[in-house]
Amino acid sequence: MVGLILLFVIVFFFLFYGYHLLVNRKATDSTPEEQTAQCHLCKKEFPISKMVARDKEAGFVNYFCGDCIEKLYADHILLNRNN
Ligand SMILES: [Zn+2]
Numbered sequence: 001m002v003g004l005i006l007l008f009v010i011v012f013f014f015l016f017y018g019y020h021l022l023v024n025r026k027a028t029d030s031t032p033e034e035q036t037a038q039c040h041l042c043k044k045e046f047p048i049s050k051m052v053a054r055d056k057e058a059g060f061v062n063y064f065c066g067d068c069i070e071k072l073y074a075d076h077i078l079l080n081r082n083n
Helices: 002-029 066-082
Strands: 036-038 045-047 052-055 061-064
Touching: none
Parallel strands: none
Antiparallel strands: 036 045, 052 061
């Protein structure tokens, strides 16, 4: 009988311990949601860390995505080649 009670205590301990491990892992796995911004040209949402920001004198920031910057660069090259 004492063995059975001891077994129950051990089983409950591991269930409790395992549950806490699971909860703690979930808490550390969830990364804070990354802030996004809208590209000033194509109006698509992107993570701010992947965009180029330019401050305007009016006091706000314009963000530009990589695709738009590449298109601008290509247009700029084309313009200078033709003139
Ligand atoms: Zn864009």
